[in-house]
Amino acid sequence: MGKFMRFLLVFSLFTLLSIAAADAKPIETLNVGLPGDATNLDPMKATDTLSFAVSRHINEPLVTVDGKTKELVPVLAEKWEIIDPQTYKFYLRKGVKFHNGEPFTAADVVYSFTRAASPDSVHAKSRGRFIDVSGFQIIDDHTVIIKTHGPVGGWLETMKHPYVVMFNKKAVEEAGDDYFRNPVGTGPFKFKSWTKGERVELTAFDDYYGKKPSVKNLNFLILPDNSSRVIALETGKIDLTYAVPPSDVERLNAPDSKVKAIIGQGLGLIYLGMNTQRKPLDDSRVRKAIDHAVNKEAYDQVVYHGVSTIPLGPLVTASTFTPSNVTKYPFDQAKAKEILKEAGYPDGFTVKLWIPNYQDRIDGATVLQSMLAQVGIKVEIEVFESGVLDERVKTKEYDIVVSTWGMQTNRDAGQFWLPLFHSQNIGPTNWTNLNDPTTDDLINKVNVTVDANERKAILQQIWDRLDELRPMIGLSVPSELYGGRKDLVGIEDFYDGRLNYLGNLTLKD
Numbered sequence: 001m002g003k004f005m006r007f008l009l010v011f012s013l014f015t016l017l018s019i020a021a022a023d024a025k026p027i028e029t030l031n032v033g034l035p036g037d038a039t040n041l042d043p044m045k046a047t048d049t050l051s052f053a054v055s056r057h058i059n060e061p062l063v064t065v066d067g068k069t070k071e072l073v074p075v076l077a078e079k080w081e082i083i084d085p086q087t088y089k090f091y092l093r094k095g096v097k098f099h100n101g102e103p104f105t106a107a108d109v110v111y112s113f114t115r116a117a118s119p120d121s122v123h124a125k126s127r128g129r130f131i132d133v134s135g136f137q138i139i140d141d142h143t144v145i146i147k148t149h150g151p152v153g154g155w156l157e158t159m160k161h162p163y164v165v166m167f168n169k170k171a172v173e174e175a176g177d178d179y180f181r182n183p184v185g186t187g188p189f190k191f192k193s194w195t196k197g198e199r200v201e202l203t204a205f206d207d208y209y210g211k212k213p214s215v216k217n218l219n220f221l222i223l224p225d226n227s228s229r230v231i232a233l234e235t236g237k238i239d240l241t242y243a244v245p246p247s248d249v250e251r252l253n254a255p256d257s258k259v260k261a262i263i264g265q266g267l268g269l270i271y272l273g274m275n276t277q278r279k280p281l282d283d284s285r286v287r288k289a290i291d292h293a294v295n296k297e298a299y300d301q302v303v304y305h306g307v308s309t310i311p312l313g314p315l316v317t318a319s320t321f322t323p324s325n326v327t328k329y330p331f332d333q334a335k336a337k338e339i340l341k342e343a344g345y346p347d348g349f350t351v352k353l354w355i356p357n358y359q360d361r362i363d364g365a366t367v368l369q370s371m372l373a374q375v376g377i378k379v380e381i382e383v384f385e386s387g388v389l390d391e392r393v394k395t396k397e398y399d400i401v402v403s404t405w406g407m408q409t410n411r412d413a414g415q416f417w418l419p420l421f422h423s424q425n426i427g428p429t430n431w432t433n434l435n436d437p438t439t440d441d442l443i444n445k446v447n448v449t450v451d452a453n454e455r456k457a458i459l460q461q462i463w464d465r466l467d468e469l470r471p472m473i474g475l476s477v478p479s480e481l482y483g484g485r486k487d488l489v490g491i492e493d494f495y496d497g498r499l500n501y502l503g504n505l506t507l508k509d
Helices: 003-023 049-055 106-117 156-160 169-181 226-234 246-252 284-293 296-304 333-342 359-373 386-395 413-421 437-446 452-469
Strands: 027-034 063-065 072-074 077-084 087-092 131-140 143-148 189-195 199-204 215-222 259-264 268-274 349-356 377-384 400-406 472-478 480-485 506-508
Touching: 027 226, 063 156, 072 077, 087 106, 106 131, 106 143, 106 169, 226 246, 226 480, 246 259, 246 480, 268 284, 268 359, 284 333, 284 359, 284 452, 284 472, 296 359, 296 472, 349 359, 349 386, 359 377, 359 400, 377 386, 400 413, 413 437, 413 452, 437 452
Parallel strands: 027 215, 349 377, 349 400
Antiparallel strands: 063 072, 077 087, 087 143, 131 143, 189 199, 199 215, 259 480, 268 400, 268 472
């Protein structure tokens, strides 16, 4: 390429970037509507998505998984080496500061991992249990070795979850029991205030080491009611909202509308779980018959207005694993009746369906009730407040349940299936009460296998086994629905559900 052509190419790229920059205007204050309040701004003690939606802007991990590419990307670690299947060497970024002015060093990494594995962490018995707190080695201020308890499959990928973001020991100890409402991190935004039940306010961190946010003040407004949240968007009280009702998407995107709705990648699996330890659902033939009796396309249209994806099985498509062969269970009432007759239930039976008191679950329950009635299965619906349902399922007195499991903070199928299907989690999260030694062994194996190709082969075995047992039916993966003012640029790039980084949003000039 000649000098003139190289000059022309560089000049053209510079011109395009200049035009793009001219079209983008920074935001002084961005008001974001949330459907609920954060519960705890200390990620070590939080388990809810809305807490993570806020803390994601304050705290940072060593590495994370890109929501679009599904690839590992560096954050506070510039690079890393896997010395052996349970030993990791991290090379840390230099010049990073915490919001209290303290420099970020290897000592903070050791403190943070120790904290994640401590009894004070709500994640100590899940992700935290893999950390070997006796295996830390600080090479220098910016090089550290971390060990796990044996090989852990997908361990680096688990850092997308905030359980092991970086903390500053001085900040945590000075705040004491109040740290959960006075968080300090290395992120692009620092904490300003939290009025419980009303709002959380953040402001841009001037000494941030990376790309400076295009948003100066970031406020999260708590607006639980769907209608109130949408009205707040349309009247300009907020600039962006999560959880737009599917029924409002078309209206918000009308040509004369001053706002817009964006349909993003869904990360939550809505599923029908069947109690595999309770007759007649202890027979896999009955479970497969129910699968044939459910018209998933109709379910999605009625409940989510078609703004969703029908899953191929017990997994979200955002997963880094995609099965190579999928058995389809098409809607076929005649087939369902035939299988029920073979299983010894020619006249059907009665089942209890338990659901939380969310409107989509209530709507979905009536749809399922009607569909199953067509094959002779009578459904008795019982509705519970969400927290009450979490406790009641431990009694195992239900037959079927509609619930959800998400990939907001995880893209690994092995970690996704561990709480859903391993027998050690019957009660808390394994709501199908599946107690299958083969499934347990495969899940145990995949979660201690580091080699990517070996893991893929084991994950396929788990998929095939779950297909054979059919403990749950994937009903829907509702799309994430965002609403924003019409001149807000960047919402189209959201891939992380409600955990998106909002600091890159701009206004169209």
